[in-house]
């Protein structure tokens with residue numbers, strides 16, 4: 253939406269947030285309202301026909317949420333954005349808009365644990381399916397695509413192992429098959445990686461993580477590049493054909509680059525109702541104001557901690573992509589040149605038991621199922637977030653039983669290292 257050529261650090265503060273026209277309030281107000289008075293019957297009809305953009309009912313959108321959507325679209329360089337009640341809701345809404353029964357996606361197997369479960373189990377109830385493949389094996393990606401495939405899905409920097417996807421290579425395959433590349437950019441944030449610049453069509457976020465940045469919110473977002481031609485083939489009838497769920501509107505013809513966003517709100521959000529509340533949107537916008545500052549510090553701290561861990565005798569290996577020993581180190585310069593974020597895993601030589609002991613011995617680190625907080629966080633994925641996966645799936649996802657996941661915070665790096673040092677001493681005693 254925003255076409256201002258300003259730098260990221262400026263946009264993260266100003267995009268979507270002009271002084272409130274009614275009161276002059278400088279910060280975006282929390283519009284705690286369910287509904288909006290129509291000027292008259294014609295105004296109401298125009299809004300319901302999408303002939304005029306405005307507010308109807310807060311399940312669809314709300315001025316505070318709208319401001320956040322504008323900011324996210326500006327930061328990702330997209331045409332429009334839709335905010336949702338969680339990252340997982342954003343994934344479902346993105347798929348809902350482009351899928352139908354019998355359709356499938358081809359997805360990376362390096363995924364947030366909840367996404368593995370959502371894709372391999374839960375989406376089947378919609379009649380959808382997913383093939384999980386190693387996305388570094390482009391022949392396997394290609395082979396998994398069939399006439400019912402509607403998207404390729406991956407995480408730019410994958411949770412939990414920090415693997416970096418070769419986005420241009422995947423975008424090229426998606427383009428050739430006339431389907432969108434969907435990128436979960438949660439771990440990277442738009443400050444470190446802008447997937448649309450590498451050919452992605454839809455960018456998904458869990459706002460819960462680095463974007464809000466302080467562990468106060470559950471939220472999600474989809475940003476659309478606005479560049480995909482939904483009418484180039486007959487694969488996306490909800491966008492290219494008369495939409496029966498919206499009195500026959502042809503979204504792509506009527507709304508052009510905003511077709512996906514309007515369809516996701518007017519049909520998906522209207523009927524599935526995974527709405528973000530204005531209070532959460534407000535907290536998230538406050539967090540985003542300092543995103544670049546926090547991410548620089550997260551990356552700097554993560555590199556120091558990863559280097560220290562790599563030289564520790566109890567540690568078998570560290571997966572941080574910012575280390576020259578990482579097999580995807582060369583992708584940092586290409587995909588996320590400002591840094592490889594602060595989420596990574598390390599494996600202990602003494603295996604599962606030592607991992608559990610380590611978790612129980614940390615003091616500064618919080619043992620929680622979250623990431624992207626200013627606080628340093630730690631978890632043993634195999635017994636928690638990735639517990640419902642088979643051991644083979646755990647290993648493929650980068651969450652083997654001897655692996656611990658950390659999200660390095662913005663505290664002083666020496667204090668973070670000191671905590672790991674004392675906990676590793678106890679874990680391997």
Ligand SMILES: *Cc1c(COP(=O)(O)O)cnc(C)c1O
Pocket residue numbers: 338339340341364366367407411436438439457458459460461470471472623
């Ligand atoms: C947390 C997370 C999600 C899910 O987001 P929620 O806000 O918890 O629903 C999806 N993808 C990644 C990479 C995540 O880290």
